[in-house]
Amino acid sequence: MSFFSIISGFFRIRQCVLCHGRALSDGLCEGCAADLPHLFTDSANSCPLCFSASIGGTVCGRCQQKPPPFEQLWASAYYEPPLSGMVYAFKHRADLGMLPPLVSLMRRHSPPWLPDAGIGAVLAVPLSKNRRLERGFNQCDELVRELGRDYGWNVLPRHTVFRRHHAPQSTLKSAQRRKNIRHAFEIKGTIPKDCNILLIDDVFTTGATLAELARSLKKSGAGRIYCWTLARSRLKN
Numbered sequence: 001m002s003f004f005s006i007i008s009g010f011f012r013i014r015q016c017v018l019c020h021g022r023a024l025s026d027g028l029c030e031g032c033a034a035d036l037p038h039l040f041t042d043s044a045n046s047c048p049l050c051f052s053a054s055i056g057g058t059v060c061g062r063c064q065q066k067p068p069p070f071e072q073l074w075a076s077a078y079y080e081p082p083l084s085g086m087v088y089a090f091k092h093r094a095d096l097g098m099l100p101p102l103v104s105l106m107r108r109h110s111p112p113w114l115p116d117a118g119i120g121a122v123l124a125v126p127l128s129k130n131r132r133l134e135r136g137f138n139q140c141d142e143l144v145r146e147l148g149r150d151y152g153w154n155v156l157p158r159h160t161v162f163r164r165h166h167a168p169q170s171t172l173k174s175a176q177r178r179k180n181i182r183h184a185f186e187i188k189g190t191i192p193k194d195c196n197i198l199l200i201d202d203v204f205t206t207g208a209t210l211a212e213l214a215r216s217l218k219k220s221g222a223g224r225i226y227c228w229t230l231a232r233s234r235l236k237n
């Protein structure tokens with residue numbers, strides 16, 4: 001590593017990832033850090049199972065009719081600019097400088113049920129091998145590693161769950177997503193019996209992936225499943 005790259009790396013760390021102003025330890029300047037809470041989800045008026053808008057935070061009609069296979073879902077923020085751009089840079093351009101501010105955002109708006117959920121193990125939503133090789137890393141592994149350090153989580157190893165390669169969910173409509181993801185996961189490792197598992201994902205769209213993974217884990221003996229995602233798209237309902 002050249003002297004120049006060390007020096008430029010040093011300065012990059014201290015630049016805000018959004019405005020290039022002087023950053024605090026999590027990669028954002030004071031101003032940008034103060035702006036981001038505008039994107040925090042309105043958790044008091046969100047369905048606790050799908051995080052769509054629901055006055056008073058009651059379970060929405062759709063989830064009452066067809067409850068998902070997990071206990072609670074939490075999304076820290078809405079997937080909108082500048083957060084969507086940060087996630088894109090992190091995920092598709094492997095810009096690891098985005099990791100500290102994204103993790104910090106999750107910590108700042110964390111699930112209120114987390115301390116009482118009795119979480120025994122934490123799992124990053126896995127990518128298929130092809131997708132991981134193509135991207136170079138699994139963005140959820142990075143989130144879990146950082147958060148796990150703070151929370152002292154027991155993180156399940158990557159090989160616990162095998163994910164088959166299939167068309168990217170983002171290219172499909174809701175019904176197709178459910179079909180596409182069916183039987184996508186195979187549990188390869190041992191799931192401690194009745195262990196409550198927290199799943200970590202980056203962006204929640206329809207919940208098809210989380211639901212399928214939760215179902216597979218429960219079939220393999222897991223207890224309750226909880227989900228925490230960094231962001232979710234804002235639904236118009």
Ligand SMILES: [Zn+2]
Binds near residue numbers: 016018
């Ligand atoms: Zn800034």
Ligand SMILES: [Zn+2]
Binds near residue numbers: 047063
């Ligand atoms: Zn709901």
